[in-house]
Amino acid sequence: MRALGTFFLVLSAALVLGVGSALYVLESQPMKPDIQVGPWQGSSEAGSVEAGIYTRAAIARSAMLALTRQEAIYFIASTDSSGDMLTSSCRYNVSVEDQPARWWSITAYGPDYYLIPNDGDRYSFTKTDMVADDEPVQIFALAMDDAGMVPVVTNGVMGGQAFSLLLRLYHPHLSVLMSPDQINAPQIIKLGCG
Amino acid sequence: MRVLRLIGLVLVLAVACHLATIWLMPRILLAAVTTTMQANGLPVNELVHFDRRTAKDRAIVRPSPDLLYSICLYDLSLGPVHIATTEMPQTYWSISGYAANTDNFFVVNDRDAAGRPVDILIGHADQRSSSADYLSPSVRGVILLRMVVESNEHQKVLGQFRNEVVCEPAS
Numbered sequence: 224m225r226a227l228g229t230f231f232l233v234l235s236a237a238l239v240l241g242v243g244s245a246l247y248v249l250e251s252q253p254m255k256p257d258i259q260v261g262p263w264q265g266s267s268e269a270g271s272v273e274a275g276i277y278t279r280a281a282i283a284r285s286a287m288l289a290l291t292r293q294e295a296i297y298f299i300a301s302t303d304s305s306g307d308m309l310t311s312s313c314r315y316n317v318s319v320e321d322q323p324a325r326w327w328s329i330t331a332y333g334p335d336y337y338l339i340p341n342d343g344d345r346y347s348f349t350k351t352d353m354v355a356d357d358e359p360v361q362i363f364a365l366a367m368d369d370a371g372m373v374p375v376v377t378n379g380v381m382g383g384q385a386f387s388l389l390l391r392l393y394h395p396h397l398s399v400l401m402s403p404d405q406i407n408a409p410q411i412i413k414l415g416c417g
Numbered sequence: 418m419r420v421l422r423l424i425g426l427v428l429v430l431a432v433a434c435h436l437a438t439i440w441l442m443p444r445i446l447l448a449a450v451t452t453t454m455q456a457n458g459l460p461v462n463e464l465v466h467f468d469r470r471t472a473k474d475r476a477i478v479r480p481s482p483d484l485l486y487s488i489c490l491y492d493l494s495l496g497p498v499h500i501a502t503t504e505m506p507q508t509y510w511s512i513s514g515y516a517a518n519t520d521n522f523f524v525v526n527d528r529d530a531a532g533r534p535v536d537i538l539i540g541h542a543d544q545r546s547s548s549a550d551y552l553s554p555s556v557r558g559v560i561l562l563r564m565v566v567e568s569n570e571h572q573k574v575l576g577q578f579r580n581e582v583v584c585e586p587a588s
Contacts, residue, residue, distance in 0.1 A: 229423070236427045241434020249442065270521035276439050283443035283519045286479045287450070288561055290513060294524050326509050326565055328483050336479050340472035346482040351567045389479055393509050393565070394528070 248277070249284045256299075260408040262306070263298035263390060267403065270294075285336060286389070296324075296403060298390040303411040311339075312383040313416035319348070319409035323399050324392035326350050329409065334385045443519040450476060451490050451559065462498055464489045464584040466576070469566060485575055487562040489584035493541040494556050497549050497587040502535040506578050509565040514539060517555035538587055560584055 256264035268274035269282050270289040282289050286297060302308055303315060317329065330347040333339045338346045390409065392399060399406055454476065459465055466487045470480035480486070491498045491514075500512060511526040512535065525535055540549025541556055562582060566572045 233423060233427050233430065237430030238434055240427065240431035241436075242438050244431070245435045245438035245442070248439075270519075272520045272522060274520075276436070279519060280439045280442035283446045284478075287443075287446060287477050287519060288513075288515055288559065289521070290511070290524060291521050294511060294513070294521075294526065328481065330479075330482060332479055337475055338470065338472040338480065338482060344471050344482075346472070349483050351483075391481065394526075 245280075249281050258298070258403045260298065260404050260406055262300040262302045262304050262411055263408045264300070265296060265298040265403060267292055267296075269297055292395070292400065292403075294394070296392045296395045296399060298392075298408065300388045300390070300411060301385070303413045305413065307413060309386050309388070309411070310383055310416075311386055314414040316412045316414055317348070317388070317409050318412070320407050321350065321353060322390075322392055323396040323406060324350075325394035327390065327392050330389050330391070332387050332389060336387075339386065444517055447515070447517060447519050447559070451557070454488070454490060459488070459490060461490050461492045462584060462586050464560075464562065464582055466579055469572070481563075483566055485562075485564040485566055485572065485579065487579055487582065489560040489562075490557070491539065491553070491560055491584070492557050493539070493544070493553060495586065497538045497540040497544075498560075499583070499585050499587040500535065500537050500539065500560065501583050502530070503578070503581040504532060504534055505530060506564075506575060507532070508567065508571070508575070509563075510575075511563050512537075512582075513561050513563070514551060514553060515559045515561065516553055517558055520554065522553060523551040 256266055258265035258267060266278055266282065268278045269286070270291040274282070285299070289295070289297060300309065309315070319329065326349070328347050328349040331339055388411070392406075395403075455461070464487050467474075467485070469485060470482050474480060489498070489500070502512075505527060507527065509527060511524050513524040514522050516522050523539075525537065537550040538548055539551050539553055539560070542552040542554050562579060564575045564579060566575060
């Protein structure tokens with residue numbers, strides 16, 4: 224009887240330690256990044272059949288059904304350009320030049336990795352939203368649902384919740400495939416909080 | 418001494434549990450998604466079209482709100498699956514296959530198609546169907562059609578194109 228109790232104790236401890244540490248690793252490194260450009264982190268193995276088990280699990284957890292890097296490269300930012308966590312209590316400017324890809328988008332997600340509810344169903348800023356090709360830099364703010372802004376609060380309610388931005392580059396140029404850490408990634412500048 | 422042996426045993430088993438959790442994670446997550454979709458009436462080996470994703474959609478994490486998605490849950494247990502399109506629009510679109518472990522084992526996009534219709538056969542790696550264009554490492558998985566939407570008017574046009582795309586058993 225005592226041996227059986229010891230067996231279950233050992234098994235329970237191993238399960239808690241093993242499963243808990245796995246979930247902690249995936250939560251702390253949601254994309255298993257190997258590319259860093261300012262606040263943006265990416266994985267060169269996303270969607271690849273060569274990806275290791277950690278990368279595969281991390282991608283499935285945070286961006287399921289990702290495409291391979293030849294098709295699309297993904298960068299996630301959970302902090303601003305100063306390294307502070309992105310939070311819906313603050314307002315940010317995101318300055319972005321036309322990205323080296325056939326088409327690109329920047330989308331805001333809540334802490335649950337889903338789109339953030341708002342009355343206008345506005346969730347992203349894309350290459351299509353760039354006003355003109357000869358306008359190299361567009362600035363848009365992430366905060367309340369005002370004109371030209373991508374809201375990261377639910378219908379104007381400031382909840383102070385964390386959020387993240389996902390930059391998708393579809394059909395990235397060869398230069399990106401060769402040196403993804405050399406792209407001129409968007410700057411995320413905090414304007415103020417509260 | 419016995420306590421040390423037990424601690425060692427816990428650590429060895431914990432490492433095994435850790436690795437098993439990491440290995441199983443993509444399989445469990447995709448199985449959960451496809452099972453939920455089927456429970457909600459999504460058929461197998463048939464392409465189903467979805468509207469642009471909004472905050473109400475909770476099926477797949479980090480969806481793109483700028484794409485039109487169509488999904489075919491494939492099952493190769495009875496043979497290959499056939500995917501065909503008519504001539505597709507000159508915008509970014511792709512048809513990609515994901516195995517049960519979420520590996521992206523094939524992609525065909527508008528550049529590959531070069532304005533021509535797509536006609537491909539997906540087989541299972543064990544069946545070694547000589548006519549299959551792509552082999553899935555698993556019997557079940559997901560085929561995803563993505564189309565970039567540039568405006569509401571564009572969305573209507575794309576909707577007409579994707580209505581012509583089929584995903585069906587080959588025989």
